[in-house]
Amino acid sequence: MPRPIRAVVHARSIAANLALARARAPGAFVWAVVKANAYGHGIERVVAALSAPGDQPDGYALIDLADAARVRAVGWRGPILLLEGVFEPRDLDDVAALDLDVAVHRAGQIDWIERHVGAAKFKVHLKVDTGMNRLGFAPHDVPAALARLRAVSSIDRVAVMTHFADADLAHGAEAALACFDGVAAAGLPQSVANSAAILSQPGTARDEIRAGILLYGATPFADRSAAELGLVPAMTLESELIAIRSIDAGDRVGYGGRFVATRPTRIGVVACGYADGYPRLAPDGTPIVVDGVVCPMAGRVSMDMITVDVSEVPGARVGSRVELWGRELAIDDVARGAQTIGYELMCALAPRVPVVLDGLPDGAP
Numbered sequence: 001m002p003r004p005i006r007a008v009v010h011a012r013s014i015a016a017n018l019a020l021a022r023a024r025a026p027g028a029f030v031w032a033v034v035k036a037n038a039y040g041h042g043i044e045r046v047v048a049a050l051s052a053p054g055d056q057p058d059g060y061a062l063i064d065l066a067d068a069a070r071v072r073a074v075g076w077r078g079p080i081l082l083l084e085g086v087f088e089p090r091d092l093d094d095v096a097a098l099d100l101d102v103a104v105h106r107a108g109q110i111d112w113i114e115r116h117v118g119a120a121k122f123k124v125h126l127k128v129d130t131g132m133n134r135l136g137f138a139p140h141d142v143p144a145a146l147a148r149l150r151a152v153s154s155i156d157r158v159a160v161m162t163h164f165a166d167a168d169l170a171h172g173a174e175a176a177l178a179c180f181d182g183v184a185a186a187g188l189p190q191s192v193a194n195s196a197a198i199l200s201q202p203g204t205a206r207d208e209i210r211a212g213i214l215l216y217g218a219t220p221f222a223d224r225s226a227a228e229l230g231l232v233p234a235m236t237l238e239s240e241l242i243a244i245r246s247i248d249a250g251d252r253v254g255y256g257g258r259f260v261a262t263r264p265t266r267i268g269v270v271a272c273g274y275a276d277g278y279p280r281l282a283p284d285g286t287p288i289v290v291d292g293v294v295c296p297m298a299g300r301v302s303m304d305m306i307t308v309d310v311s312e313v314p315g316a317r318v319g320s321r322v323e324l325w326g327r328e329l330a331i332d333d334v335a336r337g338a339q340t341i342g343y344e345l346m347c348a349l350a351p352r353v354p355v356v357l358d359g360l361p362d363g364a365p
C-alpha cells in the first residue's frame with residue numbers, strides 16, 4: 001500500500017469560485033490563471049473542472065509555452081495568454097502554431113515580432129509598468145510602443161494590461177490605475193485586475209480580468225479570509241496517522257526536541273512532511289485536523305512526518321484521517337503560522353503526492 005497521503009482537487013469548487021469572479025465583473029472577459037501548474041492543482045485537472053459549458057472561462061493565462069501546449073492538448077480551443085510573452089524569437093513559431101496571445105513587456109519583444117517571418121498574425125497585450133518596477137513599459141514609453149505595435153502588419157489585435165503591486169491593500173490600486181488610465185489608449189481592450197482587485201476594487205474590472213488565487217479558494221489578503229470572501233477551497237491535502245504514542249510531562253518530540261510536553265500527552269504521527277510540500281517552518285501549535293478536531297502541531301516538521309498533539313481526540317488511532325489543509329482547515333491558516341501565503345503552499349505541493357480530481361460535472365470530457 002502506498003503512503004496514505006493524497007491531495008483532492010475539488011472540481012465544483014473551482015467552478016464556483018470562477019462564477020464568483022464573473023459575478024464581480026459582469027460582462028468582463030475572464031482569464032483563468034493556470035501558471036505554476038494551476039497553482040499546484042494540475043493544469044489538465046483545472047481545465048477539466050471548468051469544461052462544462054456554463055463553467056468555462058473565456059481564456060487561460062499562464063507563463064510557459066509547454067503549459068500552453070498542455071492546455072491545447074486537452075482540447076481547449078479558446079484564447080491562451082502568455083503573461084510574460086516569449087523568451088526568444090523562435091518561441092513566436094510556437095505562439096503561431098498554438099494560436100496564443102502574448103504579453104509584450106519590453107521593446108526587444110516588439111523587435112522579434114517585427115522580424116518574424118511567416119504569415120502568422122499576433123495578438124499582443126502591451127504591458128504597462130504602473131509602479132511595480134518589474135515588467136512592463138514605463139508610462140512615458142507607452143505611446144511610442146503602441147505606435148510601433150500598430151505599425152506591424154503581423155499584429156492584428158492590441159490590448160493593454162498592467163499588474164498591481166498593492167491591490168490587496170485598501171485603495172491600493174488607485175495610484176496605479178490613474179497612471180494606467182493616463183497612458184492606455186482609448187478603444188483598446190484593457191486588462192488590469194488580479195484576484196485582490198476583482199474582490200475588493202470593483203472599479204478595476206475593465207474589459208478583461210485575470211483571476212488566479214481566487215479560483216483555488218485561498219485569499220489574496222492578509223486580513224480577510226477566503227470564507228468571508230465567499231470562496232471555497234479547491235484543494236484538500238489529507239493523510240492518516242501512522243503511529244500514536246503516549247508521553248509524559250518533560251518528554252521531547254522530534255528533531256531538536258522542539259516540543260516539550262507539559263503534561264501527559266498523546267502524540268500522533270502524520271504521513272506528511274516537508275518533502276510533500278508542507279512548510280517546514282510551521283511552528284508548534286499550527287492547526288492540523290485529526291478526525292475532524294483541530295489539534296496543535298507538536299515538534300518540528302520532518303521530511304516525511306509531522307507530529308501532532310491528539311490528547312483532545314480520545315478516538316484517535318492509527319488510520320485516523322488527518323487534514324493538513326482544505327475544507328475543514330483553511331490553507332491560509334496554515335500559511336500564516338509558517339510566515340507565508342496560501343499561494344506558496346499550494347504551488348509547492350510535491351510531485352510525490354498523488355492527486356485525485358473529485359466532483360467532475362456530468363458530461364465533462
Ligand SMILES: *Cc1c(COP(=O)(O)O)cnc(C)c1O
Nearest residue numbers: 033083163194195210211212213
Ligand atoms: C499571477 C498573475 C495574476 C493572478 O494573480 P492572483 O493574485 O493569483 O489573482 C494576474 N496577472 C498576472 C500578470 C499574473 O502574473
